Amino acid sequence: MSAILRTCRNILVILIAFLSLSCNDYSSILPQSGVYKVAVYVDNTPLEMNGFVSSQKTFKPAFITPVASDPDVQSLAVSIKNSQNVPMATEIVYTKTAVETQGTRVIVPNLDSTLPEFTIPKDLPIGPYKIVLKVLGSNAVLSEKEFPFYYLADAILTIKDIHSFPPGYKPSISAPLFPPQVNLLLEGAVQSDVRLDPYIVWYEGNRILKEGRLAEGANKLLWKTPEAEGFQTIRCELFPENPGSAKNARNIPSVSSSLKIAISKTAPTPGIDFATNNYSLWYHFLGTLTLEKIDGTNTTQLTQKGSGEPLWLSGEDTYGLAVGEAHQYIIENPILAASDGQISAGSLLIRFAPAIQDAHGTVFYAQFSNQYKIDEPLIIRLVLVEGIATLQAEIGKESVQAPITNQKLKAKTFYNIELEIKQSENTLAFSIPKSSKPLLAINLPENFSYSEAGSYGFGEQKAKTSEAIPEQMNQDSSQTAPALDMPIPKTNPVIAIIDEFGLKF
The missing domain is CATH 2.60.120 (Jelly Rolls)
Structure with missing residues (x-):
């Protein structure tokens, strides 16, 4: 019986030692994806809330949750890559210690403090990119997160309004009134730079009505008002390029505009009453x-x-x-x-x-x-x-x-x-x-x-x-x-x- 107790005691000691080693040493070897929350800001706005970046803008990386008391976190590495995962700029490493790096090392007293801003290369072509933030330990990457964005440089890409033709009878500016079963021509007021190849998707609710390139007239939609009375919302989403193309396996940011249309059987039919x-x-x-x-x-x-x-x-x-x-x-x-x-x-x-x-x-x-x-x-x-x-x-x-x-x-x-x-x-x-x-x-x-x-x-x-x-x-x-x-x-x-x-x- 004593032999069995000794065996159990030895197993327990080994388990305690293994768990202790895991907590103290393996945290710097095994990645802990998702544990550390990080963000990138552009003009004090999270990059994820917009996704478009113009020239002269600066980026500011930050930890959302404090890491000053975490002995495993040593550095934060920042890199810019294109859609083929090719680096487009020298990597920046914010660190508390003099770590070895092939990029630019920025020593900071505390990773929780405001980290210095950085800019993107002046000769960066217009197109989709991503900022990659890596939380580094002593010997390994603890977590990694990507922030996609689209670099516009000085190009313009906006959609101001959706106009309905005929304009309808307006109980309000935002909700023109039409009878059921009338064909309307809806047109998105798009401003775009010639260096872009904008792509447009039209929605009624979550249903796609039409999509295509602006150069092929996709900013116009022929839409028939439904039989049922009530309000319908038509949304037009504008991308700087085709979001479904082979080189864009991930999402491309967009801007959008919507128009609410009122349908009533009492609304007069547009046109001349012949x-x-x-x-x-x-x-x-x-x-x-x-x-x-x-x-x-x-x-x-x-x-x-x-x-x-x-x-x-x-x-x-x-x-x-x-x-x-x-x-x-x-x-x-x-x-x-x-x-x-x-x-x-x-x-x-x-x-x-x-x-x-x-x-x-x-x-x-x-x-x-x-x-x-x-x-x-x-x-x-x-x-x-x-x-x-x-x-x-x-x-x-x-x-x-x-x-x-x-x-x-x-x-x-x-x-x-x-x-x-x-x-x-x-x-x-x-x-x-x-x-x-x-x-x-x-x-x-x-x-x-x-x-x-x-x-x-x-x-x-x-x-x-x-x-x-x-x-x-x-x-x-x-x-x-x-x-x-x-x-x-x-x-x-x-x-x-x-x-x-x-x-x-």
């Missing part, structure tokens, strides 16, 4: 090519020439369909009926904005076939001539034009143009409503006979126009003058943004 003005059919161009009719039915009679998705662009107060040389659309059915070979009287209303200043090209065209002379149709065009809205008409060798506006239209500003169309015998006249005389009239040949055939659309690139509007035409918009048979001197992929289009017949 029905109250007795229009027969119309397009609102709110994110859709759907045609609406006075009888309440909807259909699609607008097709895009070529491939690709429709391009929706914003103006000053709303958004619409981009048209131009690279964005052409065809109306499938005749815009006006035929009556005994003549074009029936009707009205046309178009609301559009020049996409750029001094825009030049065709906004809308209508080609009425002449069944007795197929190769000589009647062609009507609404064009922009260096920013001036102009109406053109031609058939055979007859060609006339007249300015609708005497001044240049401002880019991104929407204008309403309404024209009344009426054929009388061999003359087709276009008038501004309530005007005493026609804006433009063209003589038709005796053999002209319209049979509801033809082509109609937006953004046709072929147009005839003069280089400049004659002076006498600027003085009297009712006068007409021949148009020179020459191509448009310059064209743009996008000429105009069409918000509304309606026909009355």
Whole structure:
């Protein structure tokens, strides 16, 4: 029995000795990750709360929990590394003793005191990096923590607001009001340096709606209001580069902005109320090519020439369909009926904005076939001539034009143009409503006979126009003058943004 007691006593002594050795010696050999809390401050703000660092900023490392009474902690090592874990600057070691280091040694009386600040290299390229803090013992690393950041140098990256187009009816500035099932164009107001390749992610709650590069137009989102009434919050998150790229296996910091949108069935539908003005059919161009009719039915009679998705662009107060040389659309059915070979009287209303200043090209065209002379149709065009809205008409060798506006239209500003169309015998006249005389009239040949055939659309690139509007035409918009048979001197992929289009017949 005594032998058993002696054996147990020996085992107990060995265990006590081992535990004592563990507490006194192994703490400097075995890492204790997570035991020591450290931080990095930039302008007295924790780096983790922002993540972006500009030039001239200084870093300040610190222990969050005191370590002065801990005999194991001897030093704090600081290094800057890129996303491939390559050191980008000389390591700094804050230490209480004269330790050996290949970096810069900074002797401090107490690691709990305010440690000297340090700066990043002046020639550090823009991009993602990390600051690595290592708590060092006598012979080993006791703990290690990484603080990712993105170095912007002097580059700018901000997103001020999210704008909704149309702007809606505002119970408050921060919550525009819309009816259900309306397509909105949301646009983030982004400022970015050319040295960056910003990446944007749109969220509705936690659900990703869209993401992509700013250079590809990702700051715009076409979003349909839900059927349910209430408030919806849309958030736009802006990164300096793609956070999911191969070189960014870790998180990239971002800035964000959000917009709260109110949904109510009592909110009026945006756009012109064509029905109250007795229009027969119309397009609102709110994110859709759907045609609406006075009888309440909807259909699609607008097709895009070529491939690709429709391009929706914003103006000053709303958004619409981009048209131009690279964005052409065809109306499938005749815009006006035929009556005994003549074009029936009707009205046309178009609301559009020049996409750029001094825009030049065709906004809308209508080609009425002449069944007795197929190769000589009647062609009507609404064009922009260096920013001036102009109406053109031609058939055979007859060609006339007249300015609708005497001044240049401002880019991104929407204008309403309404024209009344009426054929009388061999003359087709276009008038501004309530005007005493026609804006433009063209003589038709005796053999002209319209049979509801033809082509109609937006953004046709072929147009005839003069280089400049004659002076006498600027003085009297009712006068007409021949148009020179020459191509448009310059064209743009996008000429105009069409918000509304309606026909009355």
